[in-house]
Amino acid sequence: xxxxxxxxxxxxxxxHAKETLYVKANQKITYPFDLDSxxxxxFKSMEPYLDxxxxxxxxxxxxxxxxxxxxxxxxxxxxxxxxxxxxxHDLSIxxxxxxxxxxxxxxxxxxxxxxFIYDLGTRPLKLTSGVKLKSHNxxxxxxxxxxGEDAILAHPYLGETLHIFxxxxxxxxxxxxxxQDYPYILQSPEQVTAxxxxxxxxxxxxxxxxRIWPGSHKEGISPSTVLPNSLRITxxxxxxIEQYQSIDINFDQGDFAIFDSLLQHEGIQNHTDCTRxxxxxxxxxxxxxxxxxxxWQSSEGISKGLQFAQAHKDLNxxxxx
Ligand SMILES: O=C(O)CCC(=O)C(=O)O
Numbered sequence: 396x397x398x399x400x401x402x403x404x405x406x407x408x409x410x411h412a413k414e415t416l417y418v419k420a421n422q423k424i425t426y427p428f429d430l431d432s433x434x435x436x437x438f439k440s441m442e443p444y445l446d447x448x449x450x451x452x453x454x455x456x457x458x459x460x461x462x463x464x465x466x467x468x469x470x471x472x473x474x475x476x477x478x479x480x481x482x483x484h485d486l487s488i489x490x491x492x493x494x495x496x497x498x499x500x501x502x503x504x505x506x507x508x509x510x511f512i513y514d515l516g517t518r519p520l521k522l523t524s525g526v527k528l529k530s531h532n533x534x535x536x537x538x539x540x541x542x543g544e545d546a547i548l549a550h551p552y553l554g555e556t557l558h559i560f561x562x563x564x565x566x567x568x569x570x571x572x573x574x575q576d577y578p579y580i581l582q583s584p585e586q587v588t589a590x591x592x593x594x595x596x597x598x599x600x601x602x603x604x605x606r607i608w609p610g611s612h613k614e615g616i617s618p619s620t621v622l623p624n625s626l627r628i629t630x631x632x633x634x635x636i637e638q639y640q641s642i643d644i645n646f647d648q649g650d651f652a653i654f655d656s657l658l659q660h661e662g663i664q665n666h667t668d669c670t671r672x673x674x675x676x677x678x679x680x681x682x683x684x685x686x687x688x689x690x691w692q693s694s695e696g697i698s699k700g701l702q703f704a705q706a707h708k709d710l711n712x713x714x715x716x
Contacts (some may be wrong), residue, residue: 428609429644434460435531441536451610453652453653453654453655461657463531465524465531466591466649469674472522473516473522473593474490481497495671499561499668499669505572512583513558516556534653541587543680548584548681550677552693554676558672562670566625571661574659575657575660578710580693581692581706587677589652590673591676592647592649602645602667606662609639629659635659
């Protein structure tokens with residue numbers, strides 16, 4: 396029986412957890428893990444939210460980075476890089492527009508340039524402003540609450556991606572099917588993904604985001620298969636679709652989420668005419684038995700570093716099996 400997640404669980408409702416409403420298919424629905432009560436700049440404690448995170452495997456903090464200097468500095472660097480491209484090609488694009496709109500305009504004529512911005516936020520994140528942001532006090536407080544004060548925090552080799560999802564059907568192939576993050580990147584199954592949203596809402600719920608299956612992280616590492624396009628898919632997708640309620644989450648500029656890297660999720664197609672931009676960062680706890688057993692190694696791509704098939708032979712399913 397699927398649990399209706401919009402029903403509030405009084406035990407999980409804390410005094411601080413002032414939930415927000417967000418729009419899903421034009422219906423206003425409230426979920427206990429969707430919050431608008433905190434800002435990074437003044438974040439004090441994860442305590443009111445820990446039970447919610449453990450239960451659902453996700454927390455969404457709306458407007459979290461409002462007025463935050465570290466977020467602003469990273470965002471400004473990305474706009475500055477876009478402005479350099481605009482100047483270089485003598486393009487006529489309004490650089491006071493939101494970042495995702497600027498990138499959309501550039502990609503109409505100079506898509507390759509967008510790839511170079513993607514590279515600066517990806518494997519690893521190379522901008523110093525981004526490096527400072529990923530070590531934000533508020534994020535570290537959350538991680539220490541989730542993983543324990545004695546956690547040995549590390550970033551897996553493939554843990555950072557500046558996802559830039561342009562509009563158009565031809566780009567739907569870049570959306571990841573149902574998966575857990577850990578099998579892609581390894582290092583430690585005790586891992587949290589931070590979702591730092593940089594683009595602004597487009598056309599309500601049509602700009603994509605992530606579909607999640609809250610609570611699914613509690614089942615541990617699932618068997619998975621690599622598809623011919625090299626994307627990994629959870630093998631028993633039907634099980635999760637039948638047993639869990641899926642929820643689509645869209646993000647506005649400055650929204651932030653953390654989720655357990657074992658949470659089943661997938662990318663949602665972007666049906667607007669504007670790009671979706673989000674910085675992902677992963678944090679592992681090396682004080683974990685599986686991580687220690689595998690000498691804290693990460694995957695380094697399809698055939699480099701530790702591979703899921705080596706670390707979890709029984710859970711790696713051949714696609715033609
Ligand atoms: O589409 C997204 O924003 C999420 C991508 C994703 O699931 C991932 O990189 O693991």
